[in-house]
Amino acid sequence: MTLPLPSPNADSRPYWDAAQQGRLVVQHCATCGTVQAVPRGCCGNCQSPALEWRDSALRGTVASFSVVHRGPTAAFRDSTPYVLALIDVAGGVRLMLNIIGPGREEVQIGEEVEITFEPRGEAGFQMPQARRITA
Amino acid sequence: MTTRKQHTARITGVADTAMGELPGSTAMGLHAEATTAALKDAGLTAADIDGVLCGYSMTMPHLMLSSVFCEYYRLRPSFNTAIQAGGATACIMLANAVALVESGACRHVLCVTGDNRLTGMTRDGAVAALASVGHPEFEQPYGMSVPAAYALVAQAYLHEYGIGRDELSAISVAARAHAALHPKAYKRDPLSLAEVANSRVIASPLRLLDCCLISDGGAAVIVSAADAARDTRKPVRVLGSGQGHTHEHIMAAPSLTDFGCKTSSAMAFAQAGVTAAEIDVAEIYDSFTITLLTELESIGFFEKGEAGKAALAGDISLGGRLPVNTHGGLMSYGHSGAAGGAFHIVEAAHQLRGEADARQVAGAGLAFVHGDGGILSAHCSLVLGQE
Numbered sequence A: 001m002t003l004p005l006p007s008p009n010a011d012s013r014p015y016w017d018a019a020q021q022g023r024l025v026v027q028h029c030a031t032c033g034t035v036q037a038v039p040r041g042c043c044g045n046c047q048s049p050a051l052e053w054r055d056s057a058l059r060g061t062v063a064s065f066s067v068v069h070r071g072p073t074a075a076f077r078d079s080t081p082y083v084l085a086l087i088d089v090a091g092g093v094r095l096m097l098n099i100i101g102p103g104r105e106e107v108q109i110g111e112e113v114e115i116t117f118e119p120r121g122e123a124g125f126q127m128p129q130a131r132r133i134t135a
Numbered sequence B: 001m002t003t004r005k006q007h008t009a010r011i012t013g014v015a016d017t018a019m020g021e022l023p024g025s026t027a028m029g030l031h032a033e034a035t036t037a038a039l040k041d042a043g044l045t046a047a048d049i050d051g052v053l054c055g056y057s058m059t060m061p062h063l064m065l066s067s068v069f070c071e072y073y074r075l076r077p078s079f080n081t082a083i084q085a086g087g088a089t090a091c092i093m094l095a096n097a098v099a100l101v102e103s104g105a106c107r108h109v110l111c112v113t114g115d116n117r118l119t120g121m122t123r124d125g126a127v128a129a130l131a132s133v134g135h136p137e138f139e140q141p142y143g144m145s146v147p148a149a150y151a152l153v154a155q156a157y158l159h160e161y162g163i164g165r166d167e168l169s170a171i172s173v174a175a176r177a178h179a180a181l182h183p184k185a186y187k188r189d190p191l192s193l194a195e196v197a198n199s200r201v202i203a204s205p206l207r208l209l210d211c212c213l214i215s216d217g218g219a220a221v222i223v224s225a226a227d228a229a230r231d232t233r234k235p236v237r238v239l240g241s242g243q244g245h246t247h248e249h250i251m252a253a254p255s256l257t258d259f260g261c262k263t264s265s266a267m268a269f270a271q272a273g274v275t276a277a278e279i280d281v282a283e284i285y286d287s288f289t290i291t292l293l294t295e296l297e298s299i300g301f302f303e304k305g306e307a308g309k310a311a312l313a314g315d316i317s318l319g320g321r322l323p324v325n326t327h328g329g330l331m332s333y334g335h336s337g338a339a340g341g342a343f344h345i346v347e348a349a350h351q352l353r354g355e356a357d358a359r360q361v362a363g364a365g366l367a368f369v370h371g372d373g374g375i376l377s378a379h380c381s382l383v384l385g386q387e
């Protein structure tokens, strides 16, 4: 079963478009400088509509994680165990991502990870993901 | 914080239905059964009800659930609406009912909830429906379930405070021991720390027995104006209420260890004019072991990192320093959606009236009730007292 794809809307499309090019972008408020993860039409701090997108370095730190053994839908049940994580990315926001790749179940809080892009579905939609940095 | 005058509203009727697996039940039928029982408990009739607040149902999703229920039960209230705030729904309904009777808009407000989410849908269907609290673009496509989101909170908590497995498990064990004393509780078999520790992993570090139940059930609470409460059977006072809202999505939570329950409880205590130390019994939303642990600490009943140790020592059990979830909570009594949070209110009223039978906390004069919705997102606290 195929995993679900996000349905971008006017607020979020630049984020997903950038992901298709292998870039992670973060919304910045030109008025107060706040950065925000979930894209919006206004700043979640000062409500200014003056927002711009900036590239984030493809690095982050694990704020928390869980090895999931019971998925919420049939598609995710087919992929258990998978690692759900909250990652504080270099660009200054916290994202929910999966930790993928070797050793993913051994990840620890506070560990540095790299942001990577994983194709999903027939069209290979690129999903931002996190991967452990191997020495 | 501005000082708010103590509430004057009374809880005049409380009731819940049978709990657990109820084949043949329906969402509306459970609403009706709970309403009839709450009216009887108060000594009121359907004609006395001039305000109706409903929650939500997963087996019967509807844009106008409260209108559907009023038609079903033949109520013609002058105020009628549905409220949806996940697990905080029941407490927020009560807070709204209090505002309605204290403003003079209503005399007797019925808050009614119920869902047959165990027999009326598949377990997979319930798990998938609940996962919709996750962000549709930024959380759900990564496989966030509600247990997995709470697991992120639990992992951060374990990392911060370094507590052991038994300190989480003690929460489930304490709830089960209380449920064993309640004839209506869904799960009453004895439960040991080892059984919790050995139950299968759902989302690490949370195991099956760290998670609440899914059950059929309903509950109703009637809130009345102070003067309108005089001729009811045994009213209970609402002394204070408060809410705290910091986020909806866990990725947007300002902290993974501090939540809106801190604000909501501080508001409720201040309005009631009491402190956490004066509370005799607490009925607190316990969707997962970690939920209760963080809430007990954020609210100020225990120091940070100490609630699990306290649970192991028996502090939250009957006879302990602060008996918590004396009916067995969502972990062992039952969880029927919006009704899950209402069971806590029903139990608090039973305790304050001295009608909690084998579970009675001796001399219970002040009760604290708390509901949380989403992933520790929406919080509502209540302080209740004897008439």
Ligand SMILES: [Zn+2]
Pocket: A029, A030, A031, A032, A033, A034, A043, A044, A045, A046, A047, A048
């Ligand atoms: Zn701003």
